[in-house]
Amino acid sequence: MSLAWYLKRLSNMSPAEIAHRVVEQAKRSASRQKAYGWAAFASDSAKIPSIPGLAAALVRGASAERRTAIAEASARVLAGEFSALGMDWPRRPAEALFPPSVWSLDPVTGKAWRNDQFCFDIAYRHERELGDIKYVWEFNRLQFLQPLAAQVALADDPQALKALNDAIGSWHGANPPFRGLGWNSGIEVGLRAASLIVVTSLCGEKLSVESQRQIREILAASLYWLTRFPSGFSSANNHLIAEAVGEFLICLSMPWAPNAERHRVHAAQVLEVESQKQIFADGAPAEQSPTYGAFSAEMLLIADLAGRLAGAPLKPDVERQLKAFAAFVLWLSNVDGSTPAIGDDDEGRVLTLCAHEKTYADSVAAAILGMYGASAEGLVEKPRLELRDALFSSPAGGGEPLSGARTFANGGYTVVQESRAARRARLVIDHGPLGYLAIAAHGHADANALTLTIDGHDVIVDPGTYLYHSGGEWRDWFRGTRSHSTVTVNGADQSIISGPFNWSHKANGKLELFEDGGASGAWRLQASHDGYKGRFGVTHVRTLEADERGYVVVDRLDAASAGSEPEVEVVFQLAADIEALAIEGGYRLSKQGVFLADLLLDAAGGVSVTSGGALGEGGWVSPQFGVKTPAPRISWRGRMPKTGVRTLVRLG
Template structure:
């Protein structure tokens, strides 16, 4: 790990966090060789059980049950897909060889295993073995969830045998706290939840040896998460995942020494984090809709299990989940798809272990089922395991219409119709991200994301990679990749690591007016110190679309670039200074600027040359990027977006 990473990370910490981190480092070093091995975590007791899950599964609609059986068959065939990658197919009789837990499916490399203490493995900025998220993803054991549901529904003996083989193999290959699987608390929280789902759905059908191994794994996970909690600048979705894991283990295994303490801790922190990480207007504090859904799903699962056990959580959890659902309803198209905003690593809590194109709306359908209320917005056509376990709403609500501002979270959503087309706009005037490092934020202040007729047109570029992304990680979260203005190619906020920022642009909403002649205006200060410029952007309705006016008050004749990143299925050409935007060979819209400037349209190439879009974690594809470069006069630069008649 580089010295620069340490320096930048330390700069983001408060004095109290610095003291805590040094103490934590010492604790991790002292633990080596002292609290390892399965022996100290083997316990006896009743079969662990999360209340409510099995009953809800049995009552699931037939279509959901069919999808569960199909997902189980896929796993039993030796296949696994995640994060844009396919794992090597394994023979059904050899699904879980020892090396599978250390395998990177992209590079083919093997990460360190039981021979190495987990905290001696440096995984950040690794370039040879690959992005650690791939090996962690498989070790979340979420592919066991559809197997367990299938076994519970049909008695599938092959699914039961695969679960037992997987647990035995993982147990042998990953003793506490050895190897890459024990590095991160969020991974332990998710793995614990997977095993709790398994034992709650089909535990009575498993052998005594498998149950004993699961009990030991869960006990060790509880101890590890309680010993090394995410705090201070890392207390984001990681904290919720860890607390959810501890809390659910405590409910399922109340006889463990830490259970009473961690159940009480979980009740307190889940209520607190529901208020912190879901803002007063429903926006997730980390800005990403999918990370918001991830956090909401953890809280939702804990609330469901606690309520089913007759010990419901206290606080404002239900109202916070309801607020989040309302926010996602405004973002969603008719199929429940939401635009990409900030990071998305495709994390899920309950899953059939396959790609979900509308995860946030699926979580909101589950929230509606849990609350016993009509859904706030559309639900996706796809179904998943959470639909069975939460009794999700089977149908969605009609799409919303008009202008809605989420002032706390920092977004204004416009849902309009123009010339026979539906037009949806998301205008970003949000904070960079959550807590001091804003780990999952992008430098995208005042960007616009536009959807026409339910299909993306101007898109957020996506995420691509995390730890191994290098310069690509920087590009995909940098300002030039987003639909906003940049000065001299500089980012509005300054990066100081793959999940850290040394300077954060502050955005401010100045005005928002609804109705037929809607308008919204905001500014950010990210360029003030370096270029003595504010960036102010105003969006306003026109007869056939909308206009964008960009101003740089404080500067005189400053040169700038204004960018629009097209979705991959769209094309663009320039004719007589007007950009023609096409989809499927048909021109659907135009872009034109009142002020003179150089217009370029490029896709792919080296970093910074053209447009790129990441449709899923680990994938990037070429996509046209429209760029206007020119002088921004005192009155600003005005761009008109006009739709063609449908």
């Protein structure tokens, strides 16, 4: 790990956090010297760790279509297939599905990480030769065991059961306590524990006696590690929720574990408090990412379900926050259930059939509605065939889509769902904070950015995430201002990047006004941010208003004092399948020959559209983690006139 990384990280730490980190490092040093082994976590109990009633919930919610989806997912695992984060792992033969080497393999580079080092000595943040640790972590979450376990519970499948026993034995043998990268991040330990408890709860005594013993040891070691090294201060985001979920589920399923009741109560308190912090009162996620919000919500949801089944429910505040999040997602959703790719998305899941989910946030919202029996008004009607749909009996949806305007003041979003000029449109305007806590790890520099769908087609989009640790300059591009549909001043990001998950300066967004227009429908919004005020003496103000033919966007810079007009770039990043044909004054936007809208700019300056191209100049979107795709990017560059730059979006 580089000295520069440490210095940048320290700059966002309070004195209390620095003291916490010193103590944490001392604990790590002490643990490094200790010779742990599985024997240290052996139990006198022969009971199976499980959540009572989870298997019954699966059976109740497993429709014929869901059973088919589970069987197909199980078959993929048995065929040696695994895909995640935009990458296919090398296919493994059925007779050797889980060799010891599979747990340390990077599928991108084909190289193996060392599994014999003390976990905290593995310098993964700046590793480039071996690959991005995200991929190896993903496989070690053991979430591919979930469809196997569901298939055993529903169909008593002997092949799936054998694969479960083989996988558990292989992981146990290859990953001794606190050696290797399976142990160096609390979120990974917590999610793996959740997967194993799903397995034991669905399969019970069908698992071999040896597998039961190995799972007890893995869970006991996990509980010890989670309680010894919890996330705190600027790291206490969704990682803290995952750690608390792991701790909570282990204690519910293994009440005989040392200090289980004390740890359970502590974990429940953490989850109850974090549900209020990481989901705002209006339902928007504090991480400033719909999918990260869904990830946190799903973790809270499985914890609340397990607690209720075991007679130890979380406080009603958790249910209230989850319902608010579901309502936020329903407003944000397109007609197919997809949400804008705002902020980071690393495809984190809790319950999964191990296939890419384009509409993950919508799926979690449906599970919340199913869990609490809440109204499904506005929920998109579609097949719901995920494992979480079966466990939570997700409703199918249906009825009229939401219509109107809704401002989420805490989260900093305004959403408009409406019919205009004989088209169905959804607009999302981001006027909120950069992200959560001091480092805003998963936020993007996208203040005043907008996205637009027309008749269900994504037109103006958020670019997405692409990569984390191994992304380098591409990581910065996808987080930066110029990749988003907003204004850049003098080529600089609104917020200053100081690391892959860190910022040294954060722009503050603000909604100045919203007038709904009443019966006329001629609403008007104005938002601003101060990201350029300290460096360039200007505040970006964006006004967006509706008229009978579409929308008018006016961007201007309010200067603290008279001075030269700065160089600006106004960007509209289009979806990859949108065609942009040059016409007088702008571009005609269409999809597969179907006209959707004209985008017209009326200020003097240079206008161009580029799809793909060099880093920093072209148009790119990331439809899923690890994948980037060329996409048209409309760019206006010039000196910002005092009256601003006016863009007309005329719906076709």
